[in-house]
Amino acid sequence: MTSAPQSLPRTGEPAGADSAPAGPRRRRTLSPAWTALAPITVIIVLFFVIPIGGMVATSFLVPGSEPGTKGFGFGNYAALGSGSRSMALGNSLLLSFTAATVAAVFGGVCAWAISTVKSKIVDSITAVISSVLANDGGVPLAFSFIVAVGNTGYFIALITAVDSTFTLYSVKGLILMYQYFLIPTMILLTLPSFVALRQQWREANTSLGGTGLTFWRRVGLPVITPALLGAWLLMFGSAFGTHASAAVLIGTGGFPLIPLEIAGQLAGSAATGGEGVAMALGVTTGAIAVIVLIAFNALTKRSAKWLNT
Numbered sequence: 001m002t003s004a005p006q007s008l009p010r011t012g013e014p015a016g017a018d019s020a021p022a023g024p025r026r027r028r029t030l031s032p033a034w035t036a037l038a039p040i041t042v043i044i045v046l047f048f049v050i051p052i053g054g055m056v057a058t059s060f061l062v063p064g065s066e067p068g069t070k071g072f073g074f075g076n077y078a079a080l081g082s083g084s085r086s087m088a089l090g091n092s093l094l095l096s097f098t099a100a101t102v103a104a105v106f107g108g109v110c111a112w113a114i115s116t117v118k119s120k121i122v123d124s125i126t127a128v129i130s131s132v133l134a135n136d137g138g139v140p141l142a143f144s145f146i147v148a149v150g151n152t153g154y155f156i157a158l159i160t161a162v163d164s165t166f167t168l169y170s171v172k173g174l175i176l177m178y179q180y181f182l183i184p185t186m187i188l189l190t191l192p193s194f195v196a197l198r199q200q201w202r203e204a205n206t207s208l209g210g211t212g213l214t215f216w217r218r219v220g221l222p223v224i225t226p227a228l229l230g231a232w233l234l235m236f237g238s239a240f241g242t243h244a245s246a247a248v249l250i251g252t253g254g255f256p257l258i259p260l261e262i263a264g265q266l267a268g269s270a271a272t273g274g275e276g277v278a279m280a281l282g283v284t285t286g287a288i289a290v291i292v293l294i295a296f297n298a299l300t301k302r303s304a305k306w307l308n309t
Contacts, residue, residue, distance in 0.1 A: 052286070059279035076280035085281065088256035092240055095171060095257065099178040100235040106179070107186025108228060114187070115194035126187065133184035142248035145177045169250050177245060182235045189231035193224050196307035223306045230299035237292035241285060258285055 062073035079085060114126050149155045149168050159166050159176075166172050197220060205215040243259035262281045265274035 055279045055282050055286075058276055059283050061276050076276040077284075079277050080280060080284065084256050085261055085277070088258050088261040089284075091171070091256055092258040095174060095178075096236045096239040099175045099182060099239045100232050102175060103179055103182035103186050103235055104228065104232045107183040107231075108190055110183065111187045111191040112194050114191060115197075126191065130184040130188045134181050134188055137181050137242065138244040139248050141177065141180060142245045145173070145180075145249070149173070149176070169254065171255055173249060174246055174255070177249065178239050178242065182239065185235055185238065186231050189234065190224075190227055193227040193303060193307055197224065224303065226299040226303035227307075230296040230303070233292050233296050233299070237289050240288060 059076050060072050060074070061070045062075035063069070064071040080089065114122060145168060149159065151168075156166075156168070163172075168176070201219050202215055205219060210218070241259060243263065246255075246257055247260055247263065258281055262278045262285075265278035265281065
């Protein structure tokens with residue numbers, strides 16, 4: 001007598017499901033990484049999300065029809081196009097463009113020269129010095145330049161021998177002072193790209209009868225240009241947002257700039273109601289910073305396609 005064939009398990013049901021008792025479902029446990037992210041999340045919310053949200057909301061508050069009331073409007077942003085605010089925006093753009101361009105030229109040449117040395121000692125010294133100088137600024141930097149390149153001394157005598165109209169307390173002085181941290185920043189950002197240029201590309205250029213100029217015109221510069229432009233954009237944003245050094249060197253009224261204008265509006269907000277205008281200037285500066293960072297990342301990725309393959 002043959003036994004009846006056992007029924008096969010249904011599709012999607014594991015074998016022995018009928019005989020094994022159904023146990024309790026396992027609960028998903030959070031990874032320790034999520035717990036470690038909790039402090040940084042609190043910091044981001046308290047010191048970035050809430051202040052930025054408050055700044056944006058305040059920038060849209062304009063005086064209402066009745067005294068002491070405020071309403072929603074674009075009056076603070078419309079005020080940016082008139083008076084000292086418009087001049088401050090133009091001055092900031094001009095100063096940032098000029099300072100970043102000068103630093104890109106000198107810093108790019110220095111980075112290329114360092115990349116040709118092929119020395120670990122030189123690379124280590126360059127990394128340490130550039131990292132320190134690139135993060136230097138504020139009141140100590142302005143005081144150092146006042147002492148070294150003030151109205152008297154050998155340095156100012158050398159500079160005035162070339163340009164008799166130069167004075168430290170002007171836009172030319174600001175451009176000179178900004179080079180102190182912009183050139184090291186340029187070296188830090190572009191030195192890896194110069195080092196990543198492959199020797200095989202140079203050898204192929206030479207074997208095909210090309211010169212050094214041919215290599216840079218047809219191979220080197222096209223490959224490294226996105227990295228150079230990205231570094232220039234980052235320096236532009238850094239110069240645009242510099243406040244303390246400019247405030248100490250030229251004050252708040254000598255040469256209007258966006259950071260100085262924000263400080264001036266906030267200082268007189270109780271009397272003039274400039275808080276909303278200051279927040280509008282801050283939102284504009286933040287928008288410029290976001291655009292700079294997005295463009296920098298895009299250009300860096302474009303250059304990395306060739307340098308990291």
